[in-house]
Amino acid sequence: MRNKIVTFLTEAFKWIFFALMTAMFICGFFVTGIHQKFENGGIDEFVIIGKNNLGISALVVIAGIALAWGVFKLGDILTNDKAKHKLNMNLFAGIVCAVSFILAVVWINILKVVPGADQEFCVNYADAMNNGDFTCLEQGQYLANYPHLLGLIAFLRLLFRIFGESNYDTFRYFNAICIPIMIYAGYRIVKKFTDDDGKTEFFYLLAMLFNIPVYAYVLYIYGDLGGPALGIASFWFFYQCLDKLSPKNIAGFVLFTIASVTIRKNMLIFAIAMIVVLIVRLIAKVTRKDLVLLAIVAVTTLFSIKYVEWLYLPERPTTEYAVPAICNITMGLNDDQGYAGWYNYYELVVMGENGWDPEAASAESMEAIKNVYIPLFLHNPGYTADFFFRKINSQWQVPLYQSIVSNILLYGPQNDFVMSVYFGTWNRIFDWFMKIYQMAMYLLIAYLLFADRKEKKPIEYYAMLIAAFGGFLLSCVWESKARYIFPYFLIMIPFMAFGAKLMYERLKIRIRATIEKN
Secondary structure, eight states: OHHHHHHHHHHHHHHHHHHHHHHHHHHHHHHTSEEEGGGTTOOOOOEEEOOOOHHHHHHHHHHHHHHHHHHHHHHHHHHOTTOTTOOOHHHHHHHHHHHHHHHHHHHHHHOOBOOOTHHHHHHHHHHHHHTTOOGGGSTTSHHHHOGGGHHHHHHHHHHHHHHOTTOTHHHHHHHHHHHHHHHHHHHHHHHHHTTSOHHHHHHHHHHHHTOHHHHHGGGOSSSTTHHHHHHHHHHHHHHHHHHOOOHHHHHHHHHHHHHHHHHOGGGHHHHHHHHHHHHHHHHHOOOHHHHHHHHHHHHHHHHHHHGGGGGGTTSOOOSTTSOOHHHHHHHTTOOGGGOTTBOOSHHHHHHHHTTTOHHHHHHHHHHHIIIIIHHHHHHOHHHHHHHHHHHHHHHHTOTTTTTTGGGOOBOSOOOHHHHHHHHSHHHHHHHHHHHHHHHHHHHHHHHHHHHTTTOOOOGGGGHHHHHHHHHHHHHHHSOBOGGGGHHHHHHHHHHHHHHHHHHHHHHHHHHHHHHHHO
């Protein structure tokens, strides 16, 4: 009976995610992707949906499949046992990690850009607290409103104490270091689930090496790159713990989980996915190892949330005055100027109007949901479908995930390449390349889940997709922002590689059979 429950849960998730990836692919196909102002020379972060152009969409899909096939074919040639000089995948992984780090460092050094908006606030408040000014923790102030940033700012304070005041480039170099950590961890995950299949590993490594938003986000003084990068490393050690619960694996898991949640608090979604996997495994069969690992994951997750407050002693930061989550959910339902769910300062307005009292602001937001948005959506099904279509697609169909516009505050003379990346030809090239990449990913994951429907994979195989699905659900109700999707994009790339492997092998068999038949 227990095994039937586990099978049902696993298969149900597989089909739900298959439907989601298929919907993402179809939406991308018929909408022709998303045309972003900010990726084409503007400074506006908002996303607008472009007009249909099925011809261009078809070319994008064909290019994506052709590119995936070509990369896999090359990997097959280079890693085949019959190859004259078989590629050493561990060596190649090391080379990719090194090259990615060098590219990130080069990008840091050729660009002149200062942090803006929340990045600027984080830098300024880190400096202020290092100089003894903790007023930002008082009711109504920045960190009282957004205590989820306490971990990131604590890390910035440490960097600034070591390397000098406002030396935010040190955080950029930290981001650069996180890239090879992420790539290597993902490589090991792919190696585990493909039984060391060289061509799949080759595909994954190239997919990461040519992942444009990764390099663009290296400049971002926030946890959008470091958080998920370290989170992928925590997934790797989670899988290691499932195989062998050794002190080394436990230490690696604890370290990377705490680090990822410290840098980016919503990496808790990754930990929650792990807990879901362990609960499902325990439903099937109660084992001491899984019980111990569940306790380790739960305790590590709770510690990751609470320990940050200790870093500010003798000051006592508190979540008592934080903007309630319901305010962000209410903001995620607005449709100001046709931007479904995007930021409109609602949470600050409602907090300010209620004297920065979270309980009063929460009550007002709940009233808005009950009396405005629920009746609006229930009585206007056509509008509801259109709203959520725009809300979801304006986040999940953006090829560069706001990685360019997030660092738009350029200063001083820039070289021609930088200007082209921001406002010219290279911007359009990168945008289209990543659209091809993105569409191929959605299609290949959908293909993997459908074609693999008769395979009985263990629930842990889907752990990162479970995290991505959690991110999707959150994106449906939270404030809209394409960069919020970036972590889930990163953890889906291994499954893109798995889908490419399955597609390549099955097409290869069909082509060979057709040739032999003729």
